Amino acid sequence: MRKRLLSWLAICCLLTLPFSAPPPVAAEEQPSLSHVFEMAAAEFEVPVEVLLAIGYAETRWMDHQGQPSQLNGYGIMHLAENPTNDSLVQASRLLGIDKQVLTRDIQANIRGAAAVLRQIAKEQNQGHVPKKLADWYTVVAEYSGLSSHQTKAWYADDVYALINRGVSRVINGQEVRLKPTPVTPNRGEYGEPRDPSGQATPDYPEARWVAASSANYTAANRESDGNAINYVIIHTTQGSYNGTISWFQNPSAQVSAHYVIRSSDGQVTQMVQNKDIAWHAGNWDYNVHSVGIEHEGYVNDPAWYTDAMYRASAKLTRWLCDRYGIPKDRSHIIGHNQVPGATHTDPGPNWDWNYYMSLVNQSGGGADLVTDNATSNRFTASANWAIGTTNAQKYGADYRYAKPETISDAAWYKVNLPTSGSYDVYAWWPSGSIYNDQTPYVINTTNGSQTVHVSQRSSGGVWNHLGTFNFAAGDANRIAVSRWTTGTGYVIADAVKFVKR
Structure with missing residues (x-):
């Protein structure tokens, strides 16, 4: 009897306990x-x-x-x-x-x-x-x-x-x-991309143009109406590159910037013409007298602030300063957080102002090392590599192309690296449906040859990041486009770029 009573009490106690989720899994x-x-x-x-x-x-x-x-x-x-x-x-x-x-x-x-x-x-x-x-x-x-x-x-x-x-x-x-x-x-x-650019063209020669909604900025004529452009304001998007572009196109956003820059390769998109007033600073007087540049990323994650982004942004800022007579100093090139009354913290503590300003003033970091297929004494390819000019996404005047074959007949780029160390390596190609979907880039590093396969059917007309590699200083054949691939379509050799880390 006592045993049955204890069992019954145990059941009653269980029934009166509140239901709850299973205990959390231990961290390990x-x-x-x-x-x-x-x-x-x-x-x-x-x-x-x-x-x-x-x-x-x-x-x-x-x-x-x-x-x-x-x-x-x-x-x-x-x-x-x-x-x-x-x-x-x-x-x-x-x-x-x-x-x-x-x-x-x-x-x-x-x-x-x-x-x-x-x-x-x-x-x-x-x-x-x-x-x-x-x-x-x-x-x-x-x-x-x-x-x-x-x-x-x-x-x-x-x-x-x-x-x-x-x-x-x-x-x-x-x-x-x-x-x-x-x-x-x-x-x-x-399959057939639509061109959203309308009739406008970018002010900055290296930008592509995508118009922000006219509901998100104020039309003006700042180059002739007495409202001088005195500042460049640096922002972080707190989101993705394409998402930011889309948001500025949305009339309900009520916000915009003149330029947006992609993290991976530094691609620049202009969305508001320089003469017009973008709504980016949170302070009307600063909006009227500034150009806003958004950088893809999040303020709490330094991985977004790539060297390609720094360099592309600094080049744009230098161009803006030269065009509008803006002093290249930290009193006139400022973060969003420095705007009076600002509630934003961008670009945040992970933004390297010293490095950025050295690039703006061309006092450090060195230049990007670009080698085109037409660069004198820097590119070598056999007669099997024909010259192409028809694809508008090409870098420079032309590019080389060849049929894939299981033979050693690579197109080589010779690059003179001033110092040993780590470099970001980029490749540029025009894309098309008849191009190769597994093009091999063979990279000669201090750790031996490494091969990166890319599809040249997409991502054309921009710098594509192949990876980060270690190299010894000196002048040497650094990277080759190989014909030895199981992919189908023409293999393209256009341009490569080395950026010191």
Whole structure:
């Protein structure tokens, strides 16, 4: 009797306890970030390459501890809630998880993105999920939530460029790696990119032009109406390059900057003409008398501030100072945080002002070492490499091309490096559907030859980062474009660039 009574009391006690979630997994038992991506990919039938590449493109795999981007996007996968992107709301509905959890829990955030991607894929494919990696391009474009056809295409292009190139990063002591996966995306409705530029042209010769919404800036004529341009103001986007461009195109944003610069290669897009007043400083008098430059990234993550970005930005700032007579000093080239009354902290403590100003004043860092296929005594190729001029994305006057063959007949670039050390290596090619999808770049480093495969069917007309390598000082053949590839299409040799770290 006593035994039955004790059992009954135990049951009653259990019934009166409140229900609660299982105890949290101990920190040492938490799955690695790589494993979280793999589990989400398997659960929702989304290629892990797509998940990893989107996460890297959006946040460099950093969750920012629940803090939103400029576009009100959260977490590694940038689940957003804004006028053109409701992926956060969709993820909450699909998973039955509160939005607040999705903004702060890394695993939930990645699962939420995978669920949204699968939903988009099914809507686009009559209830089915694409089986081929190439067929996720239009899904990725739609996932971006960007406001224009062109920016959606640029977003998907960037994601697939990452998949082709591969990237890795150490997060909390663990390496996260997206291995290079050669793939030529099926662009679907994005096969013929639309030009959003209208009739305007950029003021800065090295920029491309994409117009901000006229609702986001004030039309003016500052070069002749007495409102002198006295400042260059440096910003950090707190979001992605393409997302920022799209946001400035959205009339509800009520914000803009004259220029936006991409982290990976320093590409410059102008969105407001210099004569007009962009709304970027949070102080009307400074808006009237300044040019604003946005830099892709987040203030708390120094990985976004690449040498390519510093150099491209400094070159633009130097050009602006020369054109408008702005002194090249820290009283006139300022951060957003220095604007009177500013509530923003960008570009933040990770921005290297000393290095940046040395580049603006050309007093340090050295010049980019660019070798074109037409550079005298710097390029060597056999007669099998024909000269091409028709592709408008070429660097300089022409480029070389050859059919792929399993023979040793590489095109070599000779580069004179002033000092030993670490260099970022970039390649420029014109892209096209008849070009090779697995072009090998052979790089002679102090650690031996290393080969990087790229698809020259996309990412044309810009500097593409091949990687960071160590080299000895001196003049030597540093990098070759090889014809020895299993890929199909013409192999292109155009230009390469070395940037000292």
